[in-house]
Amino acid sequence: MERSVVREQAVANAGVHMMSTSPRRELIRVGVVGLSARGGWAATAHVPALAGLxxxxxxxxxxxxxxxxxAAGKKYAVPLAFGSAEELARSDEVDLVVVTVKVPHHLELIRPALEAGKMVFSEWPLGADLAQAEELADLARRKGxxxxxxxxxxxxxxxxYLRDLVADGYVGRVLSTDMLGSGWIGGATYDDDYAYVLDxxxxATLLTIPFGHSVDALTMVLGEFREVSALIENLRPEVTHVTSRAVAAKSAEDQIAVTGVLESGAVAALHFRGGTSRATAFHWEINGTEGDLVVKAGLEQWWYGGTRLYGARGDEDALTELPVPARYQRSLTQWADRSAEPACGVAHEYALLRDQATGSLAPDEDGVPDFRHAVRRHAMLERIREAARTGRKVTLAEHGG
Structure with a gap:
């Protein structure tokens, strides 16, 4: 089939087609790999996130x-529609390539964008394994x-805000942290869209996606792990299709229990279960010498948004909700009342990436996690698998974990 560029008439739709209102900032022209007229993550999160920025x-x-x-170009009013990621990467009208497809295809679709010298935003995980992540990070470094x-x-x-509360001593010295989550994937059933996660x-597994997102957030707030012990089990080696009731083999894990010591000396325990729970979707506690902090979410994919913070310290006997100060919204005030939408977290990451790309990031503010960061997180997950496989405690800092 013909794979040349197809130009569509742009539709004046402010909810989809974004234009800058700032005369001082040059537009970053985005090309999305994997945006489908049938929906999906790109349509659910990336299109709305960009629309509000x-x-x-x-x-x-x-x-x-x-x-x-x-079809996708017409639906989302995107003027340039390409039949391949390679063509999109070569376009002079694209500055940032966004890759939103399934993990097994990341390597082949990200590589052309890097070779073309384009900025790249890839969904997590970066690669299907550590070796792929390292290859892409090395290529990005060489291309600058x-x-x-x-x-x-x-x-x-x-x-x-949670990170700042801890850093400012809200709980005093952190003694321990506990995280309990339900994985959404790894349950008793599967559908056609997510059949690939059985392998x-x-x-794309319980370890790399729900656990990976969650442990990355934990380390962002409390610092990296010094050592870990782990159990990783596949207790449902066969699962059932939601409609046909066909039974399929599953090799991916559905139970993860990790305990360890952070570089600060605090003790950490994380347990992630496949599927959903009637009791708890996500719960995270941070306990210290002077107080306690709790993060709650009603959604298994809690990193999408909708989290609530609670705390108590000193003589306070009961937890109370801690509203997030307005300054943490940056310029994205339109998302303040839409924090539960999947696009909210993505919008905030795009805002940081924009400020980083344009040199307007505040001196005291860290930027987005890049491919080098992804390699460190992939390496950590590999060490956790090693701990589970060997039954031994493993150290992390010396291995980039």
Missing amino acids: DGYELRALSAGTAESAR VLTAVGLQARSAPPLR VTSG
Whole structure:
């Protein structure tokens, strides 16, 4: 089938087609790999996130065929529709390539964008394994391009406020932290869209996605691990299709229990269960010498947004909710009342990436997690698998974990 670029008439739709209102900031022209007319993560999170941001223009998209690209271009009012990621990467009208496809395809679709010298925003996990992540990070370093990986919890206002509360001594010296989560994937059933996560080699598992997002947030707030012990089990080796009731083999894990010591000396315990729980979707406690902090969420994919913070310290006997100060919203005040939407965390990461790319990031503010950060997190997960496989405690700091 023809794979040449297809130009569509842009539709004047302010909710989809973004234009900057700031004369001082040059537009970052975005091309999304994997934006489909049938929906999906790109449509659910990236399109709305970009729509509400100054400084970006959703300029292009690519799909598996020219026909599907045309359909998506028409639906989302994107003027340039390409039949392949390679064509999109070569376009002079794209500054930032966003890759939103399934993990097993990341390597082949990110590589052309880096080779073309483009900025790249990849969903997490970066690669199907550590070796792929290292290859992409090395290529990005050699090309000297700005990169971002979709660990959006790091950009979310509640998590940045939580980190500051801990750093400012709200709980005193941190003694321990406990995190309990339900994985959403790894349950008793599956559907066609997520059949690929049954295979542990896909790179999209309970460990890499729900646990990976969560442990990255924990380390952002409390610091990295010094050592860990782990149990990783597949207690449901067979699962059932939600409609056909066909039974399929599953090699990916559905139970993860990790205990360890942080570099600060605090003790940490994390337990993630496959599927959903009637009791707890996500619960995270931080206990210290002077107080306690709690993060709660009603959604298994808690890093999407909608988290609430609670705390108590000193003589206070009961936890109370801690509203996030307005300053943590940066310029994204339109998301203040939409924090539970999947696009909210993504929007905040885009805002940081924009400020980083334009040199307007505040001197005391860290930027987005990049491909080098992704490698460190992939390395950590590999060491956790090693701990589970060997039954031994492993150290992390010397291995980039």
